[in-house]
Amino acid sequence: xxxxxxxxxxxxTLAAQPGRHRPALxxxxxxxxxxxxxxxxxGLAILSQxxxxxxxxxxxxxxxxxxxxxxxxxLPGGAATNALAYVGLRFYGPVGAASAVAVYxxxxxxxxxxxxxxxxxxxxxxxxxxxxxxxxxxxxxxxxAVTWKLGQGGLKRSWQAVLAAMALALERLGHATVLEVIxxxxxxxxxxxxxxxxxxxxxxxxxxxxxxxNEPPPPGGEGVTLEDPEHPGERSRxxxxxxxxxxxxxxxxxxxxxxxRDLAALLAQAVPRAPGLVAxxxxxxxxPLLVSLLxxxxxxxxVAYGGGxxxxxxxxxxxxxTHGWITSQEFADAIAFGQVTPGPVLIAATFIGARADGxxxxxxxxxxxxxxxxxxxxxxxxxxDRWRRARMVKAALRGLVPAVVGMMAAAALALAKAGxxxxxxxxxxxxxxxxxxxxxLNPALVVMGAGGVRALLVFNxxxxxx
Numbered sequence: 001x002x003x004x005x006x007x008x009x010x011x012x013t014l015a016a017q018p019g020r021h022r023p024a025l026x027x028x029x030x031x032x033x034x035x036x037x038x039x040x041x042x043g044l045a046i047l048s049q050x051x052x053x054x055x056x057x058x059x060x061x062x063x064x065x066x067x068x069x070x071x072x073x074x075l076p077g078g079a080a081t082n083a084l085a086y087v088g089l090r091f092y093g094p095v096g097a098a099s100a101v102a103v104y105x106x107x108x109x110x111x112x113x114x115x116x117x118x119x120x121x122x123x124x125x126x127x128x129x130x131x132x133x134x135x136x137x138x139x140x141x142x143x144x145a146v147t148w149k150l151g152q153g154g155l156k157r158s159w160q161a162v163l164a165a166m167a168l169a170l171e172r173l174g175h176a177t178v179l180e181v182i183x184x185x186x187x188x189x190x191x192x193x194x195x196x197x198x199x200x201x202x203x204x205x206x207x208x209x210x211x212x213x214n215e216p217p218p219p220g221g222e223g224v225t226l227e228d229p230e231h232p233g234e235r236s237r238x239x240x241x242x243x244x245x246x247x248x249x250x251x252x253x254x255x256x257x258x259x260x261r262d263l264a265a266l267l268a269q270a271v272p273r274a275p276g277l278v279a280x281x282x283x284x285x286x287x288p289l290l291v292s293l294l295x296x297x298x299x300x301x302x303v304a305y306g307g308g309x310x311x312x313x314x315x316x317x318x319x320x321x322t323h324g325w326i327t328s329q330e331f332a333d334a335i336a337f338g339q340v341t342p343g344p345v346l347i348a349a350t351f352i353g354a355r356a357d358g359x360x361x362x363x364x365x366x367x368x369x370x371x372x373x374x375x376x377x378x379x380x381x382x383x384x385d386r387w388r389r390a391r392m393v394k395a396a397l398r399g400l401v402p403a404v405v406g407m408m409a410a411a412a413l414a415l416a417k418a419g420x421x422x423x424x425x426x427x428x429x430x431x432x433x434x435x436x437x438x439x440x441l442n443p444a445l446v447v448m449g450a451g452g453v454r455a456l457l458v459f460n461x462x463x464x465x466x
Contacts, residue, residue, distance in 0.1 A: 021058050025092060029103050031057070032084055036104040038444040039080065039342045046080035046344070047072070048146045048436060049443045060087070066153040070397060073404045074182060075380060076304045077373025078344035081105070085377040094378050101374050105366065108343025109350050113362040115337050116354030119330070127455045130463070132336050134428060134454025136419030138447040140412060141432025147408040148437060154401030163188050163399065167406025172413060181403050189399020190392065290364045292323070293353045297368030304346065304373065315348065325356035342444070346370065424463045428454065 023031075031053060039046035047069055054060045060068065072082035081101055088100035115122065155161045163185065170176040170184070296318055303314070319325045326334070331352070338348035346369050353365025387393045420426055428450045435441045457463035 022091060023057065023059050025096070025099075027057075028059075028088065028091060028096070029099055032088075032100045032104040033107070035080070035084070036107040036343050038442070046443070047083060048142060048149065050080060050083060051149070052440065054087070062153055066150060066401065067397065069150060070154070070401050070404050071381065073407070074400065075373060075377050076302055077370065077377070078304075078346045081344050081346070081370060082373060082377050085374055086381050089378060089381045097378050097381070098374060101370060105343060105347070105370055108341050108347040109362065109366045111341045111343075112337060112347050112350040113354045113359055115341070116351045116362060117358070119333070119355065127458060130455045130458035131451045132340065133419070133421065133425065134451035135340060135447055136415070137425040137428035137454070138432040138450035140416045140419055140425075141429040141450075142436060142443050142446065143408060143412040143415060144429070145433050145436040147405055147412060148433075150401070150408065151405045154405060157192075159188075159192055160398070160402040164402035164406040164409070167403045168409045171407055171410035181407055182400065185399040185401075185403025186396045187399070188403075189395045189397065192399065193391070193395035289357050290360060293325075293356060293361055294364040294368045296323070297349050297353070297365045298372045299368075300349070301346070301369040302372040302376070304369075315352070319352045319356075323356075326352055330355060344370075422464060424454065424457060 035046060035050055035053070039049055051065045051069070054065060055062065068083050068086055069079070071086055072079045075082050081104065084100040084104050085097040088096035088098075092099075151164065155164060167181045167185065170181055176184075300314055300318060316328075316331055320328055320331050334348040334351040334355075335345075337351055338345045341347065347366070349365045349369040350362045354362030357364075416429065420429060432446045432450055435446050436443055454463065
């Protein structure tokens with residue numbers, strides 16, 4: 001059940017627009033749980049599934065989803081995880097962001113812990129390699145589909161298409177980092193806005209001289225452009241007032257929102273038992289291995305720009321070479337399981353933690369790798385939402401969208417090189433792209449279908465395992 005709402009500050013509601021509704025919290029969390037249970041293929045593939053779901057439910061407009069996907073790519077961590085956290089932040093504040101990530105990650109965390117604990121029994125499953133090869137081919141098609149959709153919404157000018165091509169070339173040929181491409185996109189957006197502003201001022205002066213009359217300067221000075229380049233004919237709004245800092249988040253209101261009337265009763269029962277409870281919890285989580293898992297994966301999550309696939313070398317160095325928590329073969333299987341199971345690819349960290357120290361190790365690794373990006377999303381999401389109507393922020397986002405499109409195209413090429421071994425894989429990738437873009441099939445079904453087809457072909461001797 002949904003309700004139409006009016007514009008309010010961050011953490012309460014989104015601005016009301018025709019045809020778009022704010023969901024109830026339980027409906028939003030139910031959608032996040034469904035994505036966590038059925039979202040196969042990693043962050044970029046789940047972005048497509050989440051975008052289709054939110055559009056079908058009329059929770060976000062196409063422009064809002066493009067903005068959300070762009071912000072999600074700017075922050076470290078998985079793209080889909082950041083997107084859900086950002087939407088939850090804008091709907092319900094920090095509690096909504098944390099709840100969305102927890103509900104979304106829980107199914108895949110439980111699956112990865114179970115796989116890690118039963119690893120020795122499932123390692124010899126027949127035709128597993130063929131199944132993974134089919135999954136990989138479909139993921140390539142889904143990533144190309146996401147790139148195509150974002151390109152349609154974000155490449156509206158010729159200079160944006162050129163910028164996307166430059167980002168692709170820099171990432172693939174120049175080996176540029178994600179941060180370098182992001183900075184290039186921001187500078188390009190600001191430069192294009194400055195040139196457009198100067199051109200309009202010159203045209204205005206020419207018209208004044210030609211008409212022989214002096215037009216009064218616009219409110220705020222001659223140098224202020226009132227027309228929004230994204231919406232010709234509309235007047236841009238000034239940035240909202242600011243006190244120079246981020247909105248203050250108090251722990252007491254957050255606790256009240258969570259517990260409400262039961263807070264007093266809960267505290268009355270918990271306070272007498274608090275010392276013993278704290279001691280027991282600390283005894284479980286204060287072991288050196290658990291602390292090492294928590295902070296190691298928090299550091300990994302904080303620098304995971306570009307999604308799960310970009311930090312595979314860092315994960316391998318920390319888990320295999322530096323700490324020796326798992327072997328090289330176990331690490332390769334962890335990455336494969338991260339693609340087979342629903343949810344984000346970063347969930348491979350849970351497998352590593354569970355192999356190192358059981359269930360608690362998997363939980364600690366999960367909290368670390370997703371907790372750091374969640375905290376940054378809450379802080380940066382508040383800042384971005386607060387200033388998103390400012391001219392400079394909008395200009396920067398117009399440059400960031402094509403930069404993100406170029407980076408996703410580069411990711412698709414990298415995945416194709418690693419995940420498509422033969423002509424069968426190419427056909428499966430093309431079929432997955434057409435199925436998602438033209439027929440709008442569920443990406444989860446597309447991935448599972450591609451894996452099943454590949455396994456069936458291998459079983460009948462019509463294709464190689466992978």
